[in-house]
Amino acid sequence: MSLDTTIFRILKAIDVAYEENNFNFDETLNLKKLGISERRLILMLEQLKEKNYITGISTITSISGHIHIGINNPRLTLEGMDFLENNTTMKKAYKMLKEAKEWVPGM
Numbered sequence: 132m133s134l135d136t137t138i139f140r141i142l143k144a145i146d147v148a149y150e151e152n153n154f155n156f157d158e159t160l161n162l163k164k165l166g167i168s169e170r171r172l173i174l175m176l177e178q179l180k181e182k183n184y185i186t187g188i189s190t191i192t193s194i195s196g197h198i199h200i201g202i203n204n205p206r207l208t209l210e211g212m213d214f215l216e217n218n219t220t221m222k223k224a225y226k227m228l229k230e231a232k233e234w235v236p237g238m
Contacts, residue, residue, distance in 0.1 A: 135218065137165065137166070137167060137175065138175065138179070138184075138214070139214075139215065139218060140165055140228070141160065141165065141172075141175060141176070141179065142179070142184060142185070142207060142211050142214060142215055143215060144159050144160060144165075145159065145160075145185060145205050145206065145207060145211075146206070146207050146211075146212070146215065147159075148205070149204075149205065149206040149207070154202070154204075154205050156200065156202060160172060173190060173198055173200070176188055176190065176200070177190055179211070182210065183208050183210045183211075184207065184208060184210050184211035184214060185205065185206070185207055185208065185211055186205070186206060186207075186208055187202065187203045187204045187205035187206050188200065188201070188202060188203075188205045189201040189203075
């Protein structure tokens, strides 16, 4: 899966969960449905936060190296919404994926 597709799916899942007020980390960002590893998801969340696409999700690395994820009303920023709005190729892909209804819980 391409990087843009993965980013689109993560952002869309966060946005839908925010709109429906039902964010559950394991369900909203289901690794199998996203097709990525936990390490990749954490890296992508860190990068999406650094690029100011998302807010309300933080990562903390313990002394032992274990990464903890903090959740506080995860949502998209204006930049994240702009990415979804202007990425027309991904919008087409999303329409196809939406029909399958398998990667965004609660739809």
